[in-house]
Amino acid sequence: MKRILNISIVLFATLNSCKPLTGADALINQKASLPESFRLSELHQKVITSFINNRKHTTSILYGNKVVHSILGADRANGNSGESFTLVTWQQQDDAHWFGARIPGDLISAETLTVADSNSQTIYHYQKFKGKELTKLADTTGNADRVRFILSKKASIMP
Amino acid sequence: MKKFMLIAASAMIILLISLQFFRPEIGHLSVTGDLQAPANVKAILVRACYDCHSNQTNLRWYDQIQPVYWQVASHVRQGRKGLNFSNWDKLSPMDRKGKLWEAVNQIEQGAMPIKSYAFVHSDARVSKQDLAVLKNYLIGTVHETPNDTAKLRAREKQVQAKADQNQQKLPESLNGITYIPDYKNWQVISTSDRFDNGTMRVIYGNDVAVKAIKEHHINPWPNGAIFAKAAWDKLEDEQGNVTTGAFKQVEFMIKDDIKFRQTNGWGFARFKTPKLKPYGKDVMFTAECISCHKPMKDNDFVFTFPIKN
Structure with missing residues (x-):
């Protein structure tokens, strides 16, 4: 009897099952989003590569401007005049929609690098922005290492 | 009025009885190669998934009564098409892995077992503890090799x-x-x-x-x-x-x-x-x-x- 009752309840439940859609605020990855003031989308830079640090559990995307993309694959260890890069790094978080995936979590930093020539000397303009609000950092310690790190990145294979 | 009700009721009964003779075939297909997994993991999958996702379908008496049987037969056919643990040998090792992760994700997101099915077949429900067992098993299969x-x-x-x-x-x-x-x-x-x-x-x-x-x-x-x-x-x-x-x-x-x-x-x-x-x-x-x-x-x-x- 209980079975029959259950079956009839199910029949009603299937007819009436209706769940509200998830709101956009819950779906947009707020903590990984960049502040509007940074205007990354207006730079129109394209992805060079993405990488992960499995020890720090961070994930990064390296973008480059047209100049970078026109000479990808060529020797660019020292950078070339006119190149412009942006490197964005996030802390990873578990993907609530897929067990087996990690997605960007808290925004850690954005770094910008431009390469210019001045009197046949290569000049690097490097700047780091930190935290959720991407606050400009005045401290320049370790900048040379970061410049080398950015320039050393190989491009992802993209057909 | 009373007579009309009587005729209607008899007609319904006759219809229900005749319906019992229409039985779509769900087939008792062979097991070519069953899923291999640790006993505790497999027990959960057998209990929760095998009725629709294997050739070892175990129909209860109430599943066999029309018109319920139609829906059950369709669930089983659809289920086997998407994932069949009895033909596990037909999948590449990569696909087996992929199917298992997908199955556990379907359970975690509440899409499987199908709600109406689990409501009647309470033994198909996957508890939080069961889900943890499945997830731990999958995590244990991840091996990241440096310099592969x-x-x-x-x-x-x-x-x-x-x-x-x-x-x-x-x-x-x-x-x-x-x-x-x-x-x-x-x-x-x-x-x-x-x-x-x-x-x-x-x-x-x-x-x-x-x-x-x-x-x-x-x-x-x-x-x-x-x-x-x-x-x-x-x-x-x-x-x-x-x-x-x-x-x-x-x-x-x-x-x-x-x-x-x-x-x-x-x-x-x-x-x-x-x-x-x-x-x-x-x-x-x-x-x-x-x-x-x-x-x-x-x-x-x-x-x-x-x-x-």
Whole structure:
């Protein structure tokens, strides 16, 4: 009897099952989003590569401007005049929609690098922005290492 | 009036009895190679999934009464088509892994077992503890090897091949979607570190999608929104630095609730390897896309949590 009752309840439940859609605020990855003031989308830079640090559990995307993309694959260890890069790094978080995936979590930093020539000397303009609000950092310690790190990145294979 | 009721009731009874003679065949197919898994893991899967996802279907007496039997038979046929633990040997090791992760995700997101089925078949329900057992088992199967030579070689091979690649015509998927090379100019809306299958992904959105994110109009997504998801092997070094290896595929989701009405308003396409080979044997490959995206039905079938740039 209980079975029959259950079956009839199910029949009603299937007819009436209706769940509200998830709101956009819950779906947009707020903590990984960049502040509007940074205007990354207006730079129109394209992805060079993405990488992960499995020890720090961070994930990064390296973008480059047209100049970078026109000479990808060529020797660019020292950078070339006119190149412009942006490197964005996030802390990873578990993907609530897929067990087996990690997605960007808290925004850690954005770094910008431009390469210019001045009197046949290569000049690097490097700047780091930190935290959720991407606050400009005045401290320049370790900048040379970061410049080398950015320039050393190989491009992802993209057909 | 009383007489009318009597006739109606008798007619219903006769109809119900006659219905019992119409029995769609669900078939008792053979077990070619059963799933191999630790006993505690397998016990959960057998109890919760095997009635519809194996050839060892165990019908209860109340499943065999029409018209319920019709629905049960259809569940079983559909279930076996999507995933059949009795023909586990027919799948490649990669596909077996993929199917298991997908199955556990379907359970975690509440899409499986089907609610109406689990309501009647209470033993099919997967408790929190059961789910933890399944997840722990899967986590234990993940092995990330630093300096994986096979993966390094696969990347090198693609780098070498790239020089003499000159594709004239854009490939087209079996459901008529043309590859969109422009995705590389779109904004990144997320990344995904898929440790379940050793790949890493970048997800791009076109202008319509990016505008929708800025305006918080993403459920449902507007027509014209397109996502591209590019995937690479994960290449790890000894310091835990992971970079992109061989290019695996790029997948597209194109929103058009009229053109793609039959596939939940989205046109799905997948192009594999740098040769951009369209995925699937026939146009029915989209059934796979739909079934995997089904747990996201309250999010317009989209997994990605988009980032604002």
